[in-house]
Amino acid sequence: MHPELKIQPLRYVLAIVDEGGFHAAARHLHRTQPALSMAVRELEQRLGEPLFEKGGKATLTPFGAYCLPRFRELVTQHDRVSRDLVARVEKRAGHIDMAAVPSVASRLMPRLLSDFIQRYPDLRVSLHDGNADFVGRMVAGGEVDLGISSLWQADAELDFYPLMRxxxxxxxxxxxxxxxxxxxxxxxxxxxxxxxxxxxxxxxxxxxxxxxxxxxxxxxxxxxxxxxxxxxxxxxxxxxxxxxxxxxxxxxxxxxxxxxxRQIGLICRVDVSLSPAAAAMRQHLVEHLGEQTREADKPS
Amino acid sequence: MHPELKIQPLRYVLAIVDEGGFHAAARHLHRTQPALSMAVRELEQRLGEPLFEKGGKATLTPFGAYCLPRFRELVTQHDRVSRDLVARVEKRAGHIDMAAVPSVASRLMPRLLSDFIQRYPDLRVSLHDGNADFVGRMVAGGEVDLGISSLWQADAELDFYPLMRxxxxxxxxxxxxxxxxxxxxxxxxxxxxxxxxxxxxxxxxxxxxxxxxxxxxxxxxxxxxxxxxxxxxxxxxxxxxxxxxxxxxxxxxxxxxxxxxRQIGLICRVDVSLSPAAAAMRQHLVEHLGEQTREADKPS
DNA sequence: TAAAATGATAAGGTCTTCTTATCACCCTGC
DNA sequence: GCAGGGTGATAAGAAGACCTTATCATTTTA
Missing domain, CATH: 3.40.190.10 (Periplasmic binding protein-like II)
Structure with missing residues (x-):
């Protein structure tokens, strides 16, 4: 029905118009001039009508002039989306959001986090604290990557890895x-x-x-x-x-x-992947807390 | 800086979510399932983070869920633009807009147009009439493909092909x-x-x-x-x-x-290409009027 | 009129993106 | 328990998209 426009050729057209010629645009885009010629021709026959006049100069046809603002709009939105997504990836890439009950947050986490950022100096951690219910809701709602809490109730949405008693x-x-x-x-x-x-x-x-x-x-x-x-x-x-x-x-x-x-453990959403950073954190927590079970007080 | 997203893979992601699986989406898109798998993988590593969970099922990651509405928005706008452009091409493809001075419009055009649409039954013609100045402005302004008028003044923007005296x-x-x-x-x-x-x-x-x-x-x-x-x-x-x-x-x-x-002739914009339909009309007019110069009244 | 610059074209290489064929897995029903 | 139909992932190869270098035909500039 309607053709599949690729973003690249549209960008070429914009550059040709803005730079005032195929050669100038090619230089600006770090491409060769024939690449633009061919991309434009391809686009033209995909649309079924030429965008540039044939006569030597890089002049828009009336149809080309009609297309230009739409191309520009589409390219702009593409870039906005693309930039937004990578920004989010990059922001979240080095960032771990956690929640823990206050006892864990104040007693265990300081040393654990200090060890962790020593191991991964580029990562940043946010730690929220609240009661077990709060931690559970934060994890379930996706507001936080990991939670450390006691298991207060079974939840099909959440995985619980026991760490210590x-x-x-x-x-x-x-x-x-x-x-x-x-x-x-x-x-x-x-x-x-x-x-x-x-x-x-x-x-x-x-x-x-x-x-x-x-x-x-x-x-x-x-x-x-x-x-x-x-x-x-x-x-x-x-x-x-x-x-x-x-x-x-x-x-x-x-x-x-x-x-x-109480069983204290690591909570994360079931069937939802962790970011690499969060996975590293989980690994770190399991390594440092997994063995050390507070069973000293348990009667033998 | 930011990656070049192609529309196609985005469309795949939307289909996978909407149809609830790679296979269903592949069937719906007339592609094979591996094509989608690979396109998605490509897109994921271009974004730097997975969109779907690894565990067998086609479930979105939180990041994927974040992306989805933006993908949909971008694809929607792409389709809107694409559809709009081809609609314009198709509408204009079979359509010729002309302007002529009243004498020509009422005396010559009826038979010429009748012959023309007999030759090209699929084409449609709009004929506006007005004085020579009006015709000139219509052509120069691009509101009309061709004009038939007497030459009232030289204009670097307009080409004049004499047809008859x-x-x-x-x-x-x-x-x-x-x-x-x-x-x-x-x-x-x-x-x-x-x-x-x-x-x-x-x-x-x-x-x-x-x-x-x-x-x-x-x-x-x-x-x-x-x-x-x-x-x-x-x-x-x-x-x-x-x-x-x-x-x-x-x-x-x-x-x-x-x-x-007075010299009556065909006017069109210089250095601006005619649509195929308009070119056919020009051809037709030159063939039918070019020879027939009203010189009978000229003193010998 | 020679030189430079324009866009178009041709041939070739590389990368992308499909396809078919196959694997590994999970769930279902007997 | 264990086929059978479902999932998505993977491999190898063909077709096509895309870019490059080299060259041409025109037009513009000096």
Whole structure:
């Protein structure tokens, strides 16, 4: 029906008009003059009507004059699209977007990222943090290449590669009666002032749930939580990784019976390829975290 | 800098997405499936990032999803331009736009056009009429392919091919004293009521000019002019071709001393190619009018 | 009138882009 | 479990697009 115009010959025509001749255009395009002659002839017979006058000079026919602005428009849009796409590729090529839960982001990532950019000095990383739900949504929505989080629920859209296990324990002040215990069972927590926090839902479905249900506080902000614990207002449960080690007056006591842990792992979209940079990051994370499973607290 | 995207592969990508697979798209495009595979691979490495997921199925990568609307936009515009251009070619291919002075348009063109469309039944002709100035402007402005007119002034933009000569004469009613004369000289017109008309300026620069300068009327409309002549109000001068032969009561008497004629010819833009159809028309006109020069009235 | 510059053309090489034939894989149904 | 029909990927070869060098025919310039 309608012919398939290639962009190149259109560009030639524009150059011939703009430069005022085949030779000048050829020089400008780093091509030889016959190349333009032939390309133009090809285009002309594809359109069914000449674009340039036959008489020696590079003058447009009326039809050619009619075509020119359309050619220019088409070439311009082509270049705009092309430039936009490579810009996106190049921007994303050296860039990794990640999301992680705060404990991982603040405890593990600094050293991991520092090692990573030492290995790949040209890559850039953006790290967002938020709760497990947030991380999951970021990955699922494609806003982020990789996520590091605990598995909060199965999702057919997401792949989960377990990296490490993180045992839940009790956090209390150094002068608390639990402070020097090596382990605790849930029953012993009866009667304590238990503060819920963002990680408490990890315990839902375990024997610890009823205990948490009667807790008086629910503090999601870690700074506030630390302050309350240091003030001796109560105790809380946290995964060991989330335990604020910089607070010298707090102690972490692993729990058992039942033993509860969270599984921390790498999340990415299933059936969606990673950029080379993101794949390198995943590789790096698996290498550095894969073996190191926090099972120290697990009862033998 | 930015890669040269060809339209074809973009079209392939769209088809693969729309048809839901390489095979279906290949069938739809009348290509084989490997052709699409390879074209897509080529495009991918030109962009520097894959468009489809590797895993067997024809699923877009996030980058591919980003590209898709831009591809579609570009292909759509390409098709719009392509379709528009060939439509114009096809419309103009079988179409000739002409302009002629009224005498030619009404006296010569009917038979010429009738012969012409008999020779080329597929071609269509538009004929505009107006004075010589109008015809010249139509041709020069490219609004018309060919013009038939007297040469009113040299114009470097226009080519003039003389076709026929048309002698100026006096037109009067059958009962006028000039009516049965075989010839007249300008001097004999002294004292007559002379009506100027649109063709009178053909006489400027000749000995007849002073006579016309003192004329009382200037009638540009041929119908009005005929009415005045038939009413016996006066006489006028006209080229023979413009003499209204359908008016039985009017007579045409050639003038001499000085003999004045207008040169009627074909006008087209210099250095601008004619469409094949217009070239055929020019050929036809030259064949049918070229020999037939109205010299019968010229004094021997 | 000689020289330079224009665009057109011819022959040849290289790269692109198809084709056919085949592979490796996944899913389905018996 | 294991054919059979589906997917897309790959290899080898033919056809064509595209560019180059070399040359021609005109026109313009000096």
């Amino acid at each position: 993180d045992a839940i324990g009790v956090v209390c002040r150094e002068d608390h009666r639990f402070a020097d215990r090596q382990a605790l069972s849930w029953q012993e927590l009866q009667g304590e002032v238990l503060i819920r926090n963002g990680t408490s839902r990890l315990l839902s479905g375990t024997g610890a749930e009823p205990l948490l249900a009667q807790s008086a506080f629910d503090i999601s902000n870690m700074i506030s939580l630390n302050a309350m614990l240091e003030a001796g207002i109560g105790i809380t449960t946290l995964p060991r990784l989330a335990f604020p080690e910089e607070c010298a007056r707090l102690r972490f006591v692993p729990l058992s019976e039942p033993y509860v842990e | 048309d002698a100026i004469g006096v037109v009067c009613r059958e009962d006028h004293r000039f009516a049965d004369r075989q010839a007249l000289s300008w001097q004999e017109l002294q004292g007559e009521v002379l009506i100027r008309n649109g063709t009178s300026r053909l006489l400027s620069g000749t000995g007849a000019e002073p006579l016309l300068a003192q004329s009382a009327f200037d009638i540009s409309n041929m119908i009005s002019l005929n009415a005045m002549l038939e009413a016996g109000i006066g006489i006028t001068t006209l080229p023979r071709l413009a003499f209204p032969e359908e008016c039985a009561r009017l007579r045409f008497v050639p003038l001499s001393e000085p003999y004045v004629e």
